Amino acid sequence: MKKTFVTLGIISCLLAGCQNKQQETPPMCEQQENQVVATIMARRSIRKYKPQPVERAKMDEILKCGINAPNGQNKQSWEVRVVDNPVFMAEIKDAMAKGHPDMDPEMIKGCFRGAPTMMFIARARSYDFSAYDCGLMAENMMLSAWSMGVGSICLGSPVRFLTDNEACAPVLQKLGFSEDYELCLCVGFGYADEAPAAKPRDWGKVKYVD
Ligand SMILES: Cc1cc2nc3c(=O)[nH]c(=O)nc-3n(C[C@H](O)[C@H](O)[C@H](O)COP(=O)(O)O)c2cc1C
Structure with a gap:
């Protein structure tokens, strides 16, 4: 009898543990053959790059994919500087370090993660959905880049270091927004190292509601 209680206790502890764990995404099915799906599933944030910048012709393709993202009322409420x-x-890294004398300059400069091609995206203050437009544009560019063998990383921390x-x-003035x-x-953007x-x-964050 005592042994049964102990076994049940162990099983319920294991079940409770499972509930706290993240629910795993269901396995991929036939969509694995789809190139868009395959690119989405294969993309990773890259934080170590080879030194050469991405060729401008390739960046042009990536930028074209960016400006073709869905955006509110087709206002294209973004501006982009490469x-x-x-x-x-x-110069940008030095200015950020100067602006934060209390912080480790190497840590500040490292916030770009060594990417040799950096894109700065600005949003129109006058449009309440412009941040979404910029995010969708960024994702289009990161996915198209990955499909062309170019790694990328979306970065929020330099925005803080540059604007506070x-x-x-x-x-910032030189970026000319x-x-x-x-x-x-x-x-x-850059070639992954x-x-x-x-x-x-x-997967637990997703629910079908009937
Ligand atoms: C809005 C936003 C801001 C981010 N800021 C940073 C950042 O400042 N530094 C960084 O290393 N990664 C940053 N990331 C990348 C995330 O850490 C990364 O996307 C997340 O850990 C998931 O990993 P994955 O992109 O490889 O799937 C940011 C991503 C987003 C979408």
Whole structure:
């Protein structure tokens, strides 16, 4: 009898543990053959890059995919600046470090994750959905990049480091966004020098409601 209680206790503990764990995504089925699905499932954020920037002709293709993203009322409420000049990138990193004298400069400079081609995306302040437009644009570019063998990383932290201090005003000005626009997202591109594993996803966040 005592043994039965102990066994039941162990089983219920294991079940409780399972409920706290993230629910795994169901296995892929025939969609694995679909190139778009395959690209979406294979993409990873890349945080280690080879030094050469992405060829501009390839970046043009990626940018074309970006501006063809769905966007609110087709307002295209974004502006995009691409920086692949290491001298200007160094200027930007120096300004960010200067703007945060209390922080480790190497940590600040590392927030671009070493991507040799950096994209700065600004949103129109006057349009309440512009941040979504920028996010959808960024995803189109990251997926198309991956399909062409180009790695990428979406970056929020440089936005904070660039916009919360006066020292970065000159480099922001040099990026030349229009008056009504503010920096919203950065996306780094380059050739991957690592092959990270997929991060787990929680299928439990998804429900069909009848
Ligand atoms: C809005 C946003 C901001 C992000 N900011 C950063 C960042 O500042 N630094 C970083 O290393 N990764 C950043 N990431 C990347 C996420 O950490 C990454 O997408 C997530 O861990 C899932 O991994 P995966 O992209 O490889 O699937 C950001 C992603 C998004 C969408």
